[in-house]
Amino acid sequence: GYKTDVQIKVTITLKEAISVQNLSIKKANNDADYNQIDKRWVKNYIELWSIPENIVNLLEIFCGKISPKQLLREEKITKQKYESLRDKRRFFVDEFENRDKKLLIDFFKKNKLLVITDIIKGRGQFAADWILVTRYDKKKDETSWVLADINKAMSIFGEGEVKISPRGSISIGRITLQRKGGDGGRETGNMIQFKIKPCNLFKY
DSSP, rough: OOOSSSSEEEEETTTTEEEEEEEEEEETTTTOOOEEEEEEOHHHHHHTTTTTTHHHHHHHHHHTTTTHHHHHTTTOOOOOHHHHHHSTTTOOOGGGGGHHHHHHHHHHHHHHHHIIIIIIISGGGGOOOEEEEEEEEEETTTTEEEEEEEEHHHHHHHOOOEEEHHHHHEEEETTEEEEEOOOOGGGGGGGGGEOOOGGGGGGG
């Protein structure tokens, strides 16, 4: 999806130059935690990142597009494995076989820069040049803000390892890849989403 929320045209009259800057805006409360930055069906990422079929399959099991019940019915998992799952709608990454965990983590390690660029900056004419985060402090009734170059933002949010998160999702630096969930049990809960803590920009 497009990452630009506002497009600003800057005109420098003395040199008769016009610069168009794209701005991505994130709002957060002082006590806010995560903010979704990208959400799609697994199939919509395939062409973007040239995801091989085995990784697509694992991601669809992770998000519940391919359900544990289906895997059990097709005898791809045992009854014992099914009963051991924390959530019968899907697999957490730490519930995969070690070989499959490694395949997933290695894919995102190899494509880390591409993934981060697409989910934070975007592509084409509406790729973001800047990210603006506003933070509202309820107690003080004050709003503060930080404006960061998009490349700096990608560096901040992308810093760190690609690994399995404590809750069984995937951490890509400071970005979390997880099953969307929610939506009152509707199928759209089986999408995957990427989340950040936008207030991290205030720390750097």
